[in-house]
Amino acid sequence: MARDLAALTDLLGDGGVVALTGAGLSTESGIPDYRGADGERRFQPMTAQELLADREARRRYWARSYVGWPRFASARPNDGHYAVAALQAAQVIGPIITQNVDGLHQAAGAVDVAELHGSLEQVVCMQCGERYARAAVDEWLQLANPDFDRSADGPLRPDGDVAIAESLISGFRLVHCVVCGSDLLKPDVVMFGESVPKPLVEQCFSAVKSARAVLVLGSSLAVMSGYRFVRRAVREGIPVAVVTHGWTRATDEEVSVRIDAPLGETLAALADALPG
Ligand SMILES: NC(=O)c1ccc[n+]([C@@H]2O[C@H](COP(=O)([O-])OP(=O)(O)OC[C@H]3O[C@@H](n4cnc5c(N)ncnc54)[C@H](O)[C@@H]3O)[C@@H](O)[C@H]2O)c1
Ligand SMILES: [Zn+2]
Structure with missing residues (x-):
């Protein structure tokens, strides 16, 4: 060395x-990283196409990401x-x-x-292109999901999310772009497929x-x-x-x-x- x-x-x-x-x-x-020392991907990230095509995929993405965000945002x-x-x-x-x-x-x-x-600090509306600070979107998500238990256990994953139970995901409420009203909100990062x-x-x-x-x-x-x-x-x-x-x-x-x-x-x- x-x-x-x-x-x-x-x-x-x-x-x-x-x-x-x-x-x-x-x-x-x-x-965590995606691959680790052996170069094998141990994690299957969601693609942009999946996120955009299907509201249930967005519900899953944002619910998991909502649980992971306080931990991701507090990394030093x-x-x-x-x-x-x-x-x-x-x-x-x-x-x-x-x-x-x-x-x-x-x-x-x-x-x-x-x-x-890109950066997970920003969120972009795929309908109209408006950008928001993730911290603001996080506040909207809190208001829309007052009873959601955000303290779910489980390791933080590379995309800043946490895998949570399906039962938690199905009750999660999406939020909308304040400019155009769409729920096509995406983290402003280059996802797989972009x-x-x-x-x-x-x-x-x-x-x-x-x-x-x-x-x-x-x-x-x-x-x-x-x-x-x-x-x-x-x-x-x-x-x-x-x-x-x-x-x-x-x-x-x-x-x-x-x-x-x-x-x-x-x-x-x-x-x-x-x-x-
Ligand atoms: N922190 C983040 O922002 C983050 C985290 C995970 C994935 N990603 C995204 O995933 C993609 C992953 O590709 P990549 O090539 O950046 O990562 P990768 O996961 O493919 O590779 C990471 C590499 O770093 C090595 N490594 C891990 N910890 C180390 C340490 N402490 N000291 C020395 N080496 C160490 C691993 O063995 C591996 O070879 C990127 O495009 C990125 O956008 C970002
Ligand atoms: Zn919009």
């Missing part, structure tokens, strides 16, 4: 680094997020491209964060193109949405480092330095080792 860290420090020491982060950076904050940044913010303040890391939807980079003080998959807005992808490609190195943190890179930035870096001759447990889609030919170690302590050690 010491030798790997020295190689990483060498690679990143001159700055100009673009960080590409994933769910693994937030597991130490209590938000961990040592890894703080180290990334410190490395950015020290001008080692420049732009951050994150696949996470939890806002924890910004909560740790990072700036210039491109949220590739794609990242093109201008945002282009902005990230151009950040990668002008980087000295790309640092992947806590991502299996299984989804092309993040992996394409590694491919672009490789094509441009820009070195790529990966700090993530277990399998990633990036091959050994594509990666200059690979560290399989916990992100919190690894990034804290990196921030200590680099000037600034």
Whole structure:
């Protein structure tokens, strides 16, 4: 590990680094990832098509999400997020491209964060396009469901929800867009079956193109949405480092330095080792 860290420090020491982060950076904050070290997906997320096609799917989504929200919203940044913010303040890391939807980079003080998959802090009406703060929608849901038991047990899942009994779901009342009255409310995130807005992808490609190195943190890179930035870096001759447990889609030919170690302590050690 010491030798790997020295190689990483060498690679990143001159700055100009673009960080590409994933769910693994937030597991130490209590938000689970999708895949884990073996790269197998242990969780089947709801697709945007399912959510839009069927009111009962929306009832299920919002009931589960309503139970998970207080826990998701109270997650705090961990040592890894703080180290990334410190490395950015020290001008080692420049732009951050994150696949996470939890806002924890910004909560740790990072700036210039491109949220590739949006944020759970926002809700969008798929009928008229109006956007709302999730906190406001949460208040509407509380008013519409005064007797709903929100304290259901069960682990928080990667999408910020909790699997709850069917009997609880069937009694859950949906809320409506105040502009158009539709109940087609969707978290403002890129769900499975949707794609990242093109201008945002282009902005990230151009950040990668002008980087000295790309640092992947806590991502299996299984989804092309993040992996394409590694491919672009490789094509441009820009070195790529990966700090993530277990399998990633990036091959050994594509990666200059690979560290399989916990992100919190690894990034804290990196921030200590680099000037600034
Ligand atoms: N926190 C969030 O916002 C969150 C959580 C779950 C899923 N998602 C969404 O799901 C998709 C998942 O893709 P992904 O590539 O980001 O995640 P992923 O689940 O596919 O991969 C996470 C990787 O991080 C590793 N990891 C987990 N904890 C770690 C730790 N403490 N130290 C080092 N490595 C660790 C895992 O072994 C795995 O390789 C993303 O598109 C994202 O939008 C977001
Ligand atoms: Zn609307």
